[in-house]
Amino acid sequence: NAGVTQTPKFRILKIGQSMTLQCTQDMNHNYMYWYRQDPGMGLKLIYYSVGAGITDKGEVPNGYNVSRSTTEDFPLRLELAAPSQTSVYFCASSYSPIGTVGNTIYFGEGSWLTVV
Amino acid sequence: AQSVTQPDIHITVSEGASLELRCNYSYGATPYLFWYVQSPGQGLQLLLKYFSGDTLVQGIKGFEAEFKRSQSSFNLRKPSVHWSDAAEYFCAVGPQAAGNKLTFGGGTRVLVKP
Numbered sequence: 142n143a144g145v146t147q148t149p150k151f152r153i154l155k156i157g158q159s160m161t162l163q164c165t166q167d168m169n170h171n172y173m174y175w176y177r178q179d180p181g182m183g184l185k186l187i188y189y190s191v192g193a194g195i196t197d198k199g200e201v202p203n204g205y206n207v208s209r210s211t212t213e214d215f216p217l218r219l220e221l222a223a224p225s226q227t228s229v230y231f232c233a234s235s236y237s238p239i240g241t242v243g244n245t246i247y248f249g250e251g252s253w254l255t256v257v
Numbered sequence: 258a259q260s261v262t263q264p265d266i267h268i269t270v271s272e273g274a275s276l277e278l279r280c281n282y283s284y285g286a287t288p289y290l291f292w293y294v295q296s297p298g299q300g301l302q303l304l305l306k307y308f309s310g311d312t313l314v315q316g317i318k319g320f321e322a323e324f325k326r327s328q329s330s331f332n333l334r335k336p337s338v339h340w341s342d343a344a345e346y347f348c349a350v351g352p353q354a355a356g357n358k359l360t361f362g363g364g365t366r367v368l369v370k371p
Contacts, residue, residue: 145300181363181364183347183360183361183362183363183364184349184359184361186358186359199358200358231300231301233301239289239351239352239358239359245303245306246303246359248301248302250298250300251298251299
């Protein structure tokens with residue numbers, strides 16, 4: 142039972158470098174999300190997708206890009222890494238929208254990113 | 258705008274003692290409420306959720322939470338804590354209509370003393 146899988150788990154980037162955080166889910170979920178978690182701040186939504194080919198901005202999208210070419214995959218790209226992007230990133234997925242009765246959101250194990 | 262406040266950043270509790278984690282929310286409509294747990298180095302796991310009905314909700318791992326509309330609170334409780342309950346706990350609020358915004362509190366880190 143893979144669920145939501147994120148790679149890499151840890152990464153150190155230099156300022157200005159770019160990288161892609163990979164996220165894949167095997168539950169055939171339509172909805173996928175990227176969150177970042179800063180200490181004491183809870184999780185904030187970066188981008189989300191309601192299905193293949195459809196993405197939208199969350200609360201903190203600046204400095205990030207996403208794509209959703211398949212139902213399974215939802216990669217997050219950092220084009221020009223900045224120290225402010227040092228954070229823990231979580232990918233999540235759900236079958237239905239968040240407010241749907243009985244819906245559950247499944248989270249990946251997180252990706253720890255440090256920008257130096 | 259919706260918001261979630263977890264007033265306690267850290268709580269230390271002895272193994273076997275009871276635990277209560279506070280959560281207060283601000284939301285313009287009837288909310289959908291969640292508690293998640295994050296063990297060290299792990300992702301978030303859903304403990305329980307409240308949508309409607311009985312205001313006392315039972316979850317996994319022996320946790321329960323009580324929704325109090327008059328106090329805008331959704332506190333999490335466990336009668337007897339185990340060492341494996343040491344983790345960070347997040348309260349979250351979402352819409353009771355189709356939407357994609359889940360607002361999280363800042364988290365409460367629980368330390369368990371032997």
